[in-house]
Amino acid sequence: MTVTERLFDNAWYVAHAAPGTRQELAADVTRTWMECEAAREHAQRTKTVSGVTPGRFAVALSLGNAAQAEHDRAKARASEAARCTDIVNGHAFSITRTSDAGSLTVEVASCTLLRRATLSLARPGGSWTAVLTDPMARWSDRQSVPLGTDPWESLHWACDWVVTGAV
Numbered sequence: 214m215t216v217t218e219r220l221f222d223n224a225w226y227v228a229h230a231a232p233g234t235r236q237e238l239a240a241d242v243t244r245t246w247m248e249c250e251a252a253r254e255h256a257q258r259t260k261t262v263s264g265v266t267p268g269r270f271a272v273a274l275s276l277g278n279a280a281q282a283e284h285d286r287a288k289a290r291a292s293e294a295a296r297c298t299d300i301v302n303g304h305a306f307s308i309t310r311t312s313d314a315g316s317l318t319v320e321v322a323s324c325t326l327l328r329r330a331t332l333s334l335a336r337p338g339g340s341w342t343a344v345l346t347d348p349m350a351r352w353s354d355r356q357s358v359p360l361g362t363d364p365w366e367s368l369h370w371a372c373d374w375v376v377t378g379a380v
Contacts, residue, residue, distance in 0.1 A: 223305055242288055245284035253280075
């Protein structure tokens, strides 16, 4: 388990999916940036004051480093929350949709799991196809699974597969 996996689990992504929460995360980025700038200015003032001791400057520099670290953590939280676009059946996903000359492709990736599914529709009114990718599975090739014509049912099936890994 990586540090990111411990910090940002599915419950965290689901809790931070609401627009109001995302605005709070953005406000934290601004607040921590302002605190970081103030700490840097304080360190510079401390450095230029006559009679400054190395200890006083070290403390000011340390406060600046702590403020910079807090700012970096706030940016990381906001970035992670923005990465997840949809909540389906209580699980956070990053879902991207692209279309090209009548065909449609939908990438479904979990925000916390390695499995992903690519749904494709060759023409309007046709059947959906899912290409399943699981880097942790015993099978190394991608699996292609034909689905029905209902786009919502196909998307929910893909999301269920990404969460459970069961075909």
